[in-house]
Amino acid sequence: MTFLGMPLLRSKHAHSDLPGGQGNIVETEAFPEVSHEHLSNQQLRNNIGHATSTIRSKRAEVVSELDDWEKLRNAGEATKNEVMANLPEYLAQFEEAFTATGGIIHWARDADEANAIVTELIEDNAPVLETGRREVIKVKSMATQEIGLNEHLETQGIDAFETDLAELIVQLGEDKPSHILVPAIHRNRDEIRDIFMKTMPDAGQLTNEPAVLAEAARKHLRHKFLTTKVAISGANFGIAETGTLGVVESEGNGRMCLTLPETLITVMGIEKLLPRFADLEVFLQLLPRSSTGERMNPYTSFWTGRTEGDGPQNVHLVLLDNGRTRALADEHGRTALNCIRCSACMNVCPVYERTGGHAYGSTYPGPIGAILSPLLTGVEDEANGTLPYASSLCGACYDVCPVKINIPEILVHLRAEDVEANHSPVSTQLDAALTGASWMMGDGKRMTAVEKGLPLAHKATRGKQIDALPGIAGAWTSSRDIPALPEKSFRQQWADEEAQRSGTGAQTGDEEGQR
Amino acid sequence: MRIALFATCIVDAMYPEVAQATVRILRRLGHEVIFPEGQSCCGQMHINSGKFAQAEPVIANHVRAFTGTEWDVAVAPSASCVASLGHQQPMVARRQGNDALASEAAEVADRTYELTQFLTDVAGVTDAAADLGSYFPHRVTYHPSCHGMRLLRLGDRQSSLVRSVEGIDFVELPLADSCCGFGGTFSVKNPEVSSAMLADKVRTVQATNADVCTGGDASCLLHIGGGISRFERTGGFGGTPDVTAVHVKETSSTDARGHTTETLTTVVGADDDDHLTPGERGTAPAEPSRAQGFRVGQAAVHLARILASTKEDPLRVPSEGAEVSGGSLR
Ligand code: SF4
Numbered sequence: 033m034t035f036l037g038m039p040l041l042r043s044k045h046a047h048s049d050l051p052g053g054q055g056n057i058v059e060t061e062a063f064p065e066v067s068h069e070h071l072s073n074q075q076l077r078n079n080i081g082h083a084t085s086t087i088r089s090k091r092a093e094v095v096s097e098l099d100d101w102e103k104l105r106n107a108g109e110a111t112k113n114e115v116m117a118n119l120p121e122y123l124a125q126f127e128e129a130f131t132a133t134g135g136i137i138h139w140a141r142d143a144d145e146a147n148a149i150v151t152e153l154i155e156d157n158a159p160v161l162e163t164g165r166r167e168v169i170k171v172k173s174m175a176t177q178e179i180g181l182n183e184h185l186e187t188q189g190i191d192a193f194e195t196d197l198a199e200l201i202v203q204l205g206e207d208k209p210s211h212i213l214v215p216a217i218h219r220n221r222d223e224i225r226d227i228f229m230k231t232m233p234d235a236g237q238l239t240n241e242p243a244v245l246a247e248a249a250r251k252h253l254r255h256k257f258l259t260t261k262v263a264i265s266g267a268n269f270g271i272a273e274t275g276t277l278g279v280v281e282s283e284g285n286g287r288m289c290l291t292l293p294e295t296l297i298t299v300m301g302i303e304k305l306l307p308r309f310a311d312l313e314v315f316l317q318l319l320p321r322s323s324t325g326e327r328m329n330p331y332t333s334f335w336t337g338r339t340e341g342d343g344p345q346n347v348h349l350v351l352l353d354n355g356r357t358r359a360l361a362d363e364h365g366r367t368a369l370n371c372i373r374c375s376a377c378m379n380v381c382p383v384y385e386r387t388g389g390h391a392y393g394s395t396y397p398g399p400i401g402a403i404l405s406p407l408l409t410g411v412e413d414e415a416n417g418t419l420p421y422a423s424s425l426c427g428a429c430y431d432v433c434p435v436k437i438n439i440p441e442i443l444v445h446l447r448a449e450d451v452e453a454n455h456s457p458v459s460t461q462l463d464a465a466l467t468g469a470s471w472m473m474g475d476g477k478r479m480t481a482v483e484k485g486l487p488l489a490h491k492a493t494r495g496k497q498i499d500a501l502p503g504i505a506g507a508w509t510s511s512r513d514i515p516a517l518p519e520k521s522f523r524q525q526w527a528d529e530e531a532q533r534s535g536t537g538a539q540t541g542d543e544e545g546q547r
Numbered sequence: 548m549r550i551a552l553f554a555t556c557i558v559d560a561m562y563p564e565v566a567q568a569t570v571r572i573l574r575r576l577g578h579e580v581i582f583p584e585g586q587s588c589c590g591q592m593h594i595n596s597g598k599f600a601q602a603e604p605v606i607a608n609h610v611r612a613f614t615g616t617e618w619d620v621a622v623a624p625s626a627s628c629v630a631s632l633g634h635q636q637p638m639v640a641r642r643q644g645n646d647a648l649a650s651e652a653a654e655v656a657d658r659t660y661e662l663t664q665f666l667t668d669v670a671g672v673t674d675a676a677a678d679l680g681s682y683f684p685h686r687v688t689y690h691p692s693c694h695g696m697r698l699l700r701l702g703d704r705q706s707s708l709v710r711s712v713e714g715i716d717f718v719e720l721p722l723a724d725s726c727c728g729f730g731g732t733f734s735v736k737n738p739e740v741s742s743a744m745l746a747d748k749v750r751t752v753q754a755t756n757a758d759v760c761t762g763g764d765a766s767c768l769l770h771i772g773g774g775i776s777r778f779e780r781t782g783g784f785g786g787t788p789d790v791t792a793v794h795v796k797e798t799s800s801t802d803a804r805g806h807t808t809e810t811l812t813t814v815v816g817a818d819d820d821d822h823l824t825p826g827e828r829g830t831a832p833a834e835p836s837r838a839q840g841f842r843v844g845q846a847a848v849h850l851a852r853i854l855a856s857t858k859e860d861p862l863r864v865p866s867e868g869a870e871v872s873g874g875s876l877r
């Protein structure tokens with residue numbers, strides 16, 4: 033076998049010595065700080081709130097049409113678990129089938145290796161234009177976002193043109209995607225019109241109507257489809273049995289890229305495999321319904337290696353690790369690799385809805401991003417260690433996930449990893465409070481003793497709500513009150529009543545206020 | 548039946564009247580209630596903070612307290628804590644290498660019920676007015692907690708029991724299934740996001756015009772009640788970046804007698820007007836809350852207290868000018 037450390041399933045913490053991923057999965061700033069900026073952007077919150085609630089109800093509607101939805105989810109989960117448990121074998125099987133049909137496979141350990149491989153392939157296949165630069169067209173791809181391919185190519189004298197409408201908006205706006213399915217979810221129509229008019233010289237005057245905007249983009253792209261020699265794509269699925277790659281999309285621009293150029297380079301994470309062609313039956317039901325709320329997406333393209341005289345004649349695949357082996361070795365987190373990138377979890381997430389995708393500092397935002405990024409990089413990467421706390425653990429993400437990834441449980445697992453990584457040697461107030469609480473709650477007697485202080489606390493606060501506390505608790509009282517404290521805890525009241533019943537007199541030493 | 552009450556730490560220390568109400572309900576059904584004295588907390592706070600090592604003694608304490616005496620089932624007025632017993636305690640004990648504790652914890656969890664789960668599934672209570680004598684003549688809205696809804700799958704157990712209370716005027720909470728933003732230490736680790744979620748929740752609660760917001764989890768009610776209280780006193784959420792007026796989207800319908808009624812369907816932020824047709828556009832209530840009967844810190848009431856309330860021993864809400872009274876254990 034020719035490639036990177038074959039993924040092995042290992043036990044607790046063995047993963048921490050495997051290499052972490054790099055690129056656009058490493059958050060540079062702690063989540064609470066980044067989210068602060070985004071929370072105050074009312075326009076962004078409205079755009080996102082509106083888009084997610086629309087797509088959320090569409091999803092719910094088409095999912096409710098299927099009475100075997102839960103069975104489909106179970107089947108999807110089981111298939112992906114099977115893939116992860118046997119990934120080395122499936123990868124080997126895939127490589128053999130893909131190569132036998134005329135495709136060429138490249139293995140990339142991390143973002144740098146993948147970028148270098150793609151650059152070399154482009155230099156071999158795309159001509160230098162009059163401008164002195166080379167050009168490639170691109171199908172929307174999370175993997176190339178993850179490794180920062182476009183930015184890398186730019187430094188190598190290569191211009192990469194996104195052909196997915198939303199990706200194009202993001203690219204022309206010199207922006208970053210904030211949602212994995214709707215990368216420009218944070219933009220509204222007026223903003224998009226402005227971006228187009230500024231960046232498309234031939235577009236002329238545009239209105240903000242979707243049809244007008246789509247037409248402008250279509251004209252802009254047509255010329256590229258017909259003249260560019262090399263295309264780069266991602267893949268939604270790779271079929272181990274047949275060596276087939278597949279892309280599902282809405283616009284058909286992807287299909288143009290997949291068929292018109294001479295050379296096609298696909299970048300795919302090693303976890304994207306399905307064992308058999310027949311497995312698509314389940315996944316092609318799960319994916320479109322969960323992601324766009326459609327019964328089926330308009331364009332589904334599959335290709336198996338190379339076909340003489342039809343379509344691209346140079347077919348390459350870069351298989352990307354970039355921390356996936358590491359995530360796979362984490363027995364409590366590895367199911368995160370089952371993700372089929374439908375984005376349903378971010379559309380239901382109350383945190384994502386308020387902060388937007390950029391706050392997660394990664395190609396993968398929302399609930400899946402909060403677990404996947406730290407799993408790929410390791411929580412040792414300090415800012416990524418704040419991602420697992422970016423959730424109220426409400427569980428909405430687990431409920432909608434088509435492959436039943438238990439995101440809340442993995443979040444809690446990663447918090448435990450973060451605690452072990454021990455980022456702040458100086459204990460925070462919250463740590464101290466939790467340590468105190470553990471001591472107290474580890475023994476009911478201590479809790480009883482501590483609660484005896486309640487009458488005092490009750491008096492000190494004069495029975496009123498508490499509106500300001502010092503230190504970390506101040507974060508709480510910055511926007512909420514704490515209710516008036518009772519005079520006695522329940523256990524004291526219970527003890528008093530018991531004592532009265534048995535006629536031995538009150539034992540808590542304070543009968544005031546008893547009924 | 549001999550029922551062990553698990554009061555939970557928040558109820559024990561902050562809302563003793565909720566535990567009292569739970570006891571009253573159970574006794575009214577003829578059960579014997581005991582209170583395992585060594586109990587403290589389910590450990591959720593530590594577990595959700597990733598402090599597994601510190602959670603272990605808390606879990607061990609719970610198991611010790613509840614295996615120390617004989618009982619048939621345990622009941623807790625908290626979906627979140629019951630969910631933690633079953634979903635988290637065994638997992639954490641195993642992760643700490645304590646398999647014996649894990650199986651003991653699972654055993655205790657198996658026999659522990661959330662209050663309305665017990666009432667519906669075990670005691671067969673379907674009509675609170677008929678079976679418990681519950682009486683609460685007020686306008687009430689209901690927030691289903693995330694853990695009750697998604698971890699315990701309580702479904703409509705809580706809301707249908709609350710609806711069946713005599714005299715109650717039940718009003719649906721718009722966007723009820725969205726999280727209130729508490730999430731334990733989440734509200735401390737990400738206070739701003741948590742506040743933004745709370746602000747939206749409080750706005751929807753206020754838009755119902757209810758006297759109280761009820762629910763089955765003291766922690767969510769602590770959060771929502773704290774938010775209402777703050778909004779009440781200051782007209783906003785200090786420290787929360789967005790404070791926008793609430794817009795109420797209403798739909799008209801015609802009832803059986805031909806009267807047109809306005810039904811509240813959803814509440815949206817002020818700047819969301821773009822997304823509404825002109826007919827759907829509402830207006831922000833000038834004095835969103837004061838006119839609506841909420842009183843500082845008193846607007847969120849645990850459903851155990853509503854179910855325990857009777858004509859003889861009523862729970863008065865502040866809008867009537869009386870203090871909320873807890874009643875006694877009997
Ligand atoms: S975690 Fe699940 S819901 Fe979220 S994007 Fe992946 S497959 Fe979809």
